[in-house]
Amino acid sequence: MEISGIYDSGPISPVAKIHENLGILTEGKYRYFNISYIEGLPRSRPFIIDMVALNNAANIGAYAQLNAQVVTAISPGGSDKMKEFLHLRWEPLDDVEGFLFELNNQGRYSAAGVFASVTRFSRDQDPFLAATTFFVMGVDKDATIGAYNPNAVVLPRARFVFWGYRYLVSPLDTKPAVATELPATSAVY
């Protein structure tokens, strides 16, 4: 098994090369895929999501949270034979905190009963935001983002920006001899 090193402190880079194998923890166990293609998703305007707008809300209230499937930008596509797999990091652009859920109710970045969030301060100790790394696999396993306003005042915006890589992967019937196993994707039971 290869070590993926996805949380190493440094800029984001692909976890494996084209034609290498990935073991992805999804639906309760590691499933194996071969990588056909990788491309970058640079940090850019189309990958900025405003949770206020996504909720059709006027604003985000003081100490309020808005949740939504982040379908517009980071819902991967694919079929049974070829799936899209997204490898992302993210941070808020406004003074809000981000919570990540996969399959709507699966809180990520958590110890028992306590959920960490991604904040404007996260860069202080983690300049490349390696600890915010997450993966989204296939269809109907989108990420749900919760935006929390820790301020005592209403904010008009709750924007988050995402960047990373997009992989096209083909499922393998059997476990290959060598694969990079990723300890995180949607639906970690």
Place this chain on the structure above:
Amino acid sequence: MADRIGIRKAGNAGTAAPGLVITTGGNDLLHTQALTTVQTITFPARTFIIRKVMWYVPLALGNVTLDIGTLNAVPALVNRLPTILCLAGFDGELREADLPAVEFIAAAPLAAAAVRFDGNAYVLSQAAGVAVAGVLVAIEVEEFGA
């Protein structure tokens, strides 16, 4: 304090618009602290330090003083900065280099009543010791926390 990295922002209270306060003669909110509630206990999640104060005194008000502080349990204003004398018809400012790094922080729930400050920043404008309204005040704060 200098090694901590904070978020710079304008004061989040305002009479006219967020960030710009026109005093009313009472204790006017300049900046409200970020708090968090976990299992019924409210914590001061962040603190802040005022990094800049700007003001303008309309000529008709005469010279005024600005008292900047926080509210105690009474609630009454407790100065956190020395009183600032502002001349009628003039604007003025104090920048980071001029301001002490006074950290505004809310009291813990069980703190003694005398020190149960709410941690928010307020301003009181007075002329010859009598509260007056109409002074324009804006502050910039640096918030610390997570």
